[in-house]
Amino acid sequence: MTDTTQAPGQMSGNVLFYNQPEPLNLEQHGKLGVTAVDKPYGFVGTSNLVPLTVTEFAPAALSYPVIFIGETQKQPVAVMGLRAGENFYIEDNGQFRADAYIPAYVRRYPFVFANDDVQKRLILCIDRTASFLTEGGDTPLFVDGQPSDYTKQAMEFCNNFEQERQRTDSFVKLLTDLDLFEVREANFTPRNADGTAGEPQKLAEYFAISEDKLKAMPAEKLAELRDNGALGQIYAHLVSLLGWDRLIALAFTRAAQTPAAANA
Template sequence: MTDAAPAPDAPAPLPMFYKQPMPLEPQRHATAGLKSDATYLFAATTNALPLTASEMLLAARTYPIVFSTSTPTVPFAVVGLRDHENLFVNEAGAWREDSYIPAYVRRYPFIFSEVPEQQRLVLCIDEAADSFESASAARPLFADGKPTDALQRALQFSETFQAHYMDTRRFGEWLDKNNMLEDRVARADLGGGQTFTLRGFKLMNPERLQTLEDSQVLELHRKGWLPLLHFHLQSLNNWALLGSLVRSRGGLKPS
């Protein structure tokens, strides 16, 4: 299993944001491309975003990092306290300055699609994306039937993301195998005696970190995962930032 869109005729649900991913082809997308003024409005209605393990250092400076309750276990950056609310994207679609933008967001509208019978991945683009233009695009994807530099960069970025995602999958499997995570709740201080409680995710049990065997610590060190546990715990101090951002928006509105 990979972080990829299903084949066009597959019934599996599409990954977050994607509505109409189609394989990139010189004929179909000969005049297609991306707008020059694309925004992050597509990410404004989610409160959690997938992370790769390689991003956890940067993400931990701004976001609380939690882990999914479903498998495969992957880390998520919490970007909002309520469903359908990203506190880091404003009404104009700009991301909050000085805040790390997860690679999952920066990759959009590109994604790989699995071709099981050929055991390979094909680069796709979400034709339903606001940034996609089918003709006369400011940033074309093909020129004379060949990929442009913009498309080559998108392919390289997607390949790197895919490799990091697979490593993240292995990291999550290790956490599950070694019983490092537990269902937890978090409370964000909204000021004025108000708090907001979030559920539906897992956090690491700090006591498990203290009781790891030498062989486990050595395995984590060799795979480059040991610092990730500390980045995760450090990131939990960022619940206060989310509370502050809610206050700056006028508090929580009734559902």
Template sequence: MASAPANALPLFYNDLQPLSSQLHASWKAKTMESAEFFGKAHAVPLTVEEFIPAQRHYPIVFSVGPDPVPLALFGLNEGVNVFTDEKGQPTRDLYVPAYVRRYPFMLARLRPDSDDLSLCFDSTAGLLGEFDDGAPLFEGEEPSEAIKNTLAFCEQFEQAGMRTGMFMQELIQNKLLIDGEVTIEPDGGGQPFVYRGFQIVSEDKLKELRGDVLRKMVQSGLLPLIYAHLFSLSLIRDVFSLQMQQGKAPAMPAPAVPA
């Protein structure tokens, strides 16, 4: 149901080009009027800073594999997002993850031997180009105010990503993650739907933590994040109900397809 993207490029991105004052001096940015990529996303990476606002809207789970990441769950099956229309526009009050909001930009390393990050964009998005209308990317050789704000947002996202990585290491080191499974019986009876392919925090293992470890989690602010995740799991059945209402549930009960 929810596994980390395995492609060379991150989820949503089809190509990455560094933004250049020489190559893109006259380019402008269009306003994103639709986000079909988001409308087809059933799971999107989430940072720990977003757990508190996100847990009110949708489930927060963790991907499977050796390097799990937090995921916002928008649907229980691949290609299903019950919170948006086909153009990716939210159909209800919704916290949209920063991962979605930064698109088509992101910070990336251009050289494997360097830790320097450059502002890049997905050239296939069709949002940047030599357009008549739009927000300029540069003012002379200097980034425009809009690009400065975009760069600051992407830098904050990278910093949040580092803190998220530290949070995940705490979960792994303390062996708190277990395979998740949810069984949902459809109204009117019939064979239940069983969803797997994600991880959750084990409440039993959390209760068994030593006092000093638990105290450290309280002091560092990790414990509220864990409980935000646990509280959000009750929304999985709400997501299923929305899928049924929207006619997006699978015809026959079966384990969900990994991303």
């Protein structure tokens, strides 16, 4: 896995998953609708990192390691694969594994807010390349020249997501100001044929919250983190790091199912 202390290019500048975002409007998109398609989450299958908001740490921790990436940004993400371009949680039918948490970042697709720097507002956009957006689709985006109930619900979801994104930014800033981050490595020690331990292999390097720094904090600061809810999210993140073992197990399962690809 590549060094995840640096945010991947697709997460800085271009928006992950969105190939052709367009401001939603009646003139261009009045005939569009959403239709069920094969492999509905196929667009997630080529990304091993998916952004999370802070309130998702606890449910996401049951499925993935929750880590922070980017030297400055420290974006929280769910790790879904050990290398760029792979995702162990999207099955061949394009669905998430039944036991996996689906991040809100994925659930809002193909909608997304964009900044209007001129009017200082957010504009609702859609990814025009989304496979399930078609002319005359079963669930229209507009009805009688007005946004449909589906579109209104999507806008509300994006509004809520934006609030959670801002809350996440504040959470990261708080941890940064308290100097609680450290660089960590995820390592794997294979077994030799005779059962002895092989050479450790580094899977990833990333930012995590330092347990030692957390323990060294004054009691009143810990109380503040407890009272504002940050401490619970911190522990959810720390517990999630046990999930690296799950990812390794999934990697072995995937390799066993596709031996030709594994040996290529």
